[in-house]
Amino acid sequence: MESANKNNGDVNVVDHMNQHWESMRQFLHSQTTGGWQKCWEEDRTPWDLGHVTPVIQHLVQTDALPKGRILIPGCGRGYDVIAMASSQRNVVGLDLSEAAITKAKKLAASSANANSTTFIVDDFFTWQPNEPFELIFYYTFFCAIDPKTRPAWASRMAELLKPDGELLILMFPISDHVCGPPYKVSVSDYEEVLAPFGFKAISITENEHAIEFRKGYEKLGRWKRTSN
Template sequence: MFSVSLRLRPQIHRLPINLNSKSSLNKPFISTMTTTNPKMEEKREQENHSKNSTILSSKVEKMQGILDEDSTGGWDKCWEQGLTPWDLGQPTPVLLQLLDKETLPKGRVLVPGCGAGHDVIAIANPERYVVGLELSENAIKRAREISSSSPNAKCFEFIETDFFTWRPTELFDLIFDYTFFCAIEPRMRASWGTQIHELLKPDGELITLMFPTDDRDGGPPYKVSVADYEEVLHPWGFKATSILDNELAVGRRKGCEKLGRWKRCLNHSQL
């Protein structure tokens, strides 16, 4: 690595170095090798974020293409091909926070469009029986695989059916909707509101994690607003008890989510 003149051949005295030694001789060398450049690290993170965003955008475009061709069976094809950009691969963080704070109703819980069932598994316990509803056969298979070793396996079930035509024998104390309202075509939102009304007990609670609230064209996911929910829920007597920005939103969803909690006025009657 070093250039040595042929004319001058100075005698070089080599010092023995013990590579295993913890002496101060080795410390500067180790420190130099492990020191990271903050600017380089920031640049690397930006490059990784850009790469992940490109991959995600590509998946969304492919997913939308499949659903344009087949709006019903397309969801199952997306699961079959692994085109599920909405799937976090884990329970929704803000839902875990609500569970930790013990602010969720007990009793029967419904999660429409449950996907791989991460939220279903997280909510379920001896005090809450959870039903995960899903139209996709492949999603149901995946959910059952993931949940097979759950200690609360008797506290939940997955049903493959259409949310809009399903008629259960019992109503629910809580309905949790995340990435379902935004997945259906906007023209179907009024029917969503009607079905929520039909499935929830009179004193039950609806929790909506509203996404995406930013301005975008097309879908799914179709852009949503608080007003969109109010439009289809107010006719059934639902009023928001709280609407907050979701500070625990993940990745590109940051700044594009609101957590809404809704209760029905018991003296409401639809004219």
């Protein structure tokens, strides 16, 4: 596993996460059901950047994303859904939280590409779309689910992507912390669960566009589904 390093000013990203996420963790662990929904209802959402993910903005501006149908599970307020949507890209934002999707729909209503966005309240692990996708983008979703469910996550990727479809992942937090969510991740964590379903990494790079305190703890991975 990749070791955690220090960011600018010797501020450790794990300490930063713990400071900003601990109250949310306590809140989640205190709920018997509907914890994520209540986080959105009460604005306990430290994972929400409040704007488009910078690397997504960069990929859109440089025309480095495939055309067609795109899925963003755990889309939250939908910033990235709206940013990716165009006349050539229909983007579906999926989230378990009705409160999050309500916020996303309100935000998208004023977008020039609103007709190319769809927001759905459903469970990623059971939702059945009408057709598969050319691209799926993940950010703070894999790190939010129980690590024991990661093989099931990979299985869903194979079901939801078209043959030769692409999985675009911002891997965060790459660290050695023990608490969660967010649970620690590593490149090998992804490869271990994706490889059995025919996924092959085509590039894994440092995310040069990461927000300041996440720099050095985040990689951008692109996988192709090479077999059924």
